[in-house]
Amino acid sequence: MGMNWTKEQMQVITSRGKNLLVSAAAGSGKTAVLVERIIGRILDPVHPVEIDRMLVVTFTSAAAAEMRGRIGEAIDAALLQDPENAHLIKQASLLHHAQITTVHSFCLNLIRNYFHRVDLEPNFRIAEEGELNLLQEDVMAEVLNRNYETASEEFLHFTECFVTGKKDDVIKEMTLKLYRFAMSYPWPVQWLLKIPSAYQAASFEELEEKEWMQSLLVYLKQVLHGLCEMAEQNLALTFEEDGPAYLTETAENDAMRLARPAEQPDYKGIAEQLQKLTFDRLPSKRGYEGSEEKLERWKDTRSAIKETVKKLKEDFFFASEDEMLARLSGMYPAVSEMVRLTKEFMEAYDAKKREKNLLDFDDLEHFALRILLDGETKQPTEIALQCRKLYEEVMVDEYQDSNLVQESLLLAVSGEADGKYNRFMVGDVKQSIYRFRLARPELFMEKYHAYTADGEEKRKIELHKNFRSRNEVLHTANHIFFQIM
Numbered sequence: 001m002g003m004n005w006t007k008e009q010m011q012v013i014t015s016r017g018k019n020l021l022v023s024a025a026a027g028s029g030k031t032a033v034l035v036e037r038i039i040g041r042i043l044d045p046v047h048p049v050e051i052d053r054m055l056v057v058t059f060t061s062a063a064a065a066e067m068r069g070r071i072g073e074a075i076d077a078a079l080l081q082d083p084e085n086a087h088l089i090k091q092a093s094l095l096h097h098a099q100i101t102t103v104h105s106f107c108l109n110l111i112r113n114y115f116h117r118v119d120l121e122p123n124f125r126i127a128e129e130g131e132l133n134l135l136q137e138d139v140m141a142e143v144l145n146r147n148y149e150t151a152s153e154e155f156l157h158f159t160e161c162f163v164t165g166k167k168d169d170v171i172k173e174m175t176l177k178l179y180r181f182a183m184s185y186p187w188p189v190q191w192l193l194k195i196p197s198a199y200q201a202a203s204f205e206e207l208e209e210k211e212w213m214q215s216l217l218v219y220l221k222q223v224l225h226g227l228c229e230m231a232e233q234n235l236a237l238t239f240e241e242d243g244p245a246y247l248t249e250t251a252e253n254d255a256m257r258l259a260r261p262a263e264q265p266d267y268k269g270i271a272e273q274l275q276k277l278t279f280d281r282l283p284s285k286r287g288y289e290g291s292e293e294k295l296e297r298w299k300d301t302r303s304a305i306k307e308t309v310k311k312l313k314e315d316f317f318f319a320s321e322d323e324m325l326a327r328l329s330g331m332y333p334a335v336s337e338m339v340r341l342t343k344e345f346m347e348a349y350d351a352k353k354r355e356k357n358l359l360d361f362d363d364l365e366h367f368a369l370r371i372l373l374d375g376e377t378k379q380p381t382e383i384a385l386q387c388r389k390l391y392e393e394v395m396v397d398e399y400q401d402s403n404l405v406q407e408s409l410l411l412a413v414s415g416e417a418d419g420k421y422n423r424f425m426v427g428d429v430k431q432s433i434y435r436f437r438l439a440r441p442e443l444f445m446e447k448y449h450a451y452t453a454d455g456e457e458k459r460k461i462e463l464h465k466n467f468r469s470r471n472e473v474l475h476t477a478n479h480i481f482f483q484i485m
Contacts, residue, residue, distance in 0.1 A: 003032070011461050012426075013037045016047075019416065019458045021399075021447045022426040027468025030426055034397060035067055037424070039074045041393065042091055049392045051091050055413065056100040059398040068100045099391075103406050104361055107368035111359075114383060118367045120359075127358040135358075139349045140172050147341065158337035171341075178342045179349075183362040184438035186369055186408040187378075188346065195339050199332040204321040207328070208267055216316065217267055223312065224262035224270070227305050231255040234301050242290040244298050250280050254302065271317050279306055365405040372412040380412055387413035392422065399427035401439040421457045 005013065012022050012033045024030035038056065041049040051071070058064045072095050079088050099106065108126075115122050127135075147155045162170050182188035201207035208217075235251040237243050261273035279302075288295070319327065353359065359367070372384040380388070394414040396402065402410075414423045425447065432441040451460035466474055 003036070005033075005036075006463075006465060008461055008463050008465075009033050012463070013040055015459065015461070017421065018456065019421040019423045019451070020425065021444075021451045021458070021460045022424075022463060023448060023460065024426055024428055024463040025466060026428065026431065027466035028463035029467055030428075030463065031063075031067070031397075033463070034395070034426055035070045035074070038067075038071055038395070042071075042075070043078060043088075048087055050094060051098045052094045053390060053392045054099070054395065055106070055391045055393070055410075056098075056395045057103050057106060057397065057410065058100070059102065059401060061102055061105070063397065064100050064102060064105075068095065068098070071095065071098075071100070103409070104364050107364040107409070110368045110371055110383075111364065114371045117381075117383070118370050120367065121357050124357045124359050126364075127353070127356075127360055131358075132360050135352060135356075136176065136349060139352050140175065140345060143341070143345050143348055144168065144171065147344075154333060154337045155341075158334045158341070161334045174338060175342050175345055178338065179346055180438065182342065182346070183366070184403050184405065184440075186366075186373075186405050187375070188366070189343060192339050192343055192346075196332060196336040199328045199335050201325060201328065204268070204325060207325065213267060217270075220267070220270055220312070220316065221262065223308065224258065227308060228255065228258050228262050230301050230305055231258050234298050237294055237298050240294065242294065244285075244288065244290055244295045246283060246285065246288060247298060250282060251298075253280055254305065258305070268321070274309065274313055274317055277309060365409065369405060369409055369412070372409065380417070384412045388415050388418065388420070391415075393424055394422060395424040395426075397426055399425040400429045400432040400441045400444045401427070401434045401437075402443055403438055403440050404443070407440070407443055 009029060012020065013036050022030070022033075024033075038051075038054065041054065042051055056064075056067065058067060072092070075088060075092050075095065079085065079092065082088065099109075101109070111118070111120065111124075112122075115124070159168065159171065162174065164170070178192070182192050185191040198210055198212055201210065207213060231251065231254045235248070235255055238245050238248040238251050257277055257279075261270045261277065264270045264273055282299075285295070353363065372381055372387070373379065374381055391413055394410055396410060410423070411417070415421070416423055425444075427444055429441050429444045429448070432439060432444070435441070447458070448460060451458045453460055453462075469477075
């Protein structure tokens with residue numbers, strides 16, 4: 001008996017010839033739909049695709065094994081119906097070689113085949129986490145000892161800025177943290193060397209053009225628009241039956257005053273309006289006969305608004321424009337030295353790993369990227385072009401937990417750059433829990449906003465219906481999260 005797929009699920013299963021971003025809520029049948037899409041492509045009577053011509057990247061080895069097993073069962077079931085089908089017989093034999101894998105296994109396979117392209121010895125091994133931690137400690141100690149012996153003016157100034165007491169643990173922590181951030185970028189050294197420029201600006205107007213200031217502006221406007229919505233909700237509450245009607249004027253003033261900074265186009269305008277922003281004292285509630293629960297809700301919302309405004313001022317508007325420029329300029333030498341120290345550690349750590357013929361998971365991704373893209377031009381290599389011809393489709397599960405390096409890897413082997421839209425990405429940004437591993441859920445969100453429901457080349461499909469939980473559970477959860485989100 002076949003599955004009763006929803007209209008949206010059928011769109012995911014049957015859509016062809018375009019990039020697909022599938023936003024799949026918890027319990028929406030994501031894995032079943034993904035497997036059915038793969039099976040549908042294998043068994044397509046018009047344009048069947050061989051299983052080894054699809055790259056399917058999953059988040060864990062267990063998920064890859066489960067998917068491989070489900071596909072194998074579907075092929076076996078089809079063979080029972082048509083045991084002489086040569087295409088199906090071939091797919092059954094190819095299944096064990098199919099690229100249904102984790103991203104690190106994909107990278108490892110690529111490196112084992114092309115290790116000579118990145119000057120690796122063929123007998124390299126993947127190091128254990130404990131072994132790598134000890135190696136990092138040893139390399140860091142060597143790098144710091146070397147710099148203390150040299151005692152350059154820049155290094156001593158850097159240590160004076162950050163070291164307190166007799167221990168330099170803070171320098172080790174900062175260097176390792178910056179190193180890990182750098183390794184989450186496709187080209188870590190280039191990203192590192194760009195950092196000091198963020199601290200250089202001849203004027204505040206130039207500072208506002210910096211990438212980090214533009215990101216800050218987006219964040220500030222999001223927060224301020226959120227505060228405006230909260231103020232409007234409070235205003236609406238005063239018009240409800242048994243609502244706190246005596247607070248209508250106060251709520252109107254709050255909404256009007258919060259709209260002023262939210263409407264500003266730049267940091268300077270927001271700063272000026274936030275400095276002017278004040279909140280009226282609450283009028284007396286004498287004679288109030290409405291709902292106490294609604295009154296308390298109104299007050300709690302207003303308190304949250306005021307607390308958020310206070311925190312914005314403390315975190316982002318604590319200094320004048322001239323003082324901000326002076327502070328950034330003063331930090332430039334220390335930041336430049338921190339970047340230099342991190343780069344030195346990166347090179348020493350890499351050399352030590354090569355000496356011991358070790359790789360870590362970052363190495364897997366970056367060596368694979370060097371095999372696929374030219375480091376100077378960032379153009380695809382011959383190997384990447386071969387992969388593009390090989391893979392009919394590049395499919396990624398749990399896309400919300402991808403990072404920038406993985407995105408570059410999968411883009412390099414897909415046909416998108418050549419006008420062949422063959423990427424399939426499925427995930428749920430609400431289930432992104434690996435930010436601490438430097439996952440980039442914004443990759444998912446950028447496509448979510450850019451793709452459309454009827455796009456010819458880049459289409460978005462949303463799977464909302466939950467088949468896993470009872471209605472009572474869903475209703476309660478949705479009610480709670482509608483209030484807080």
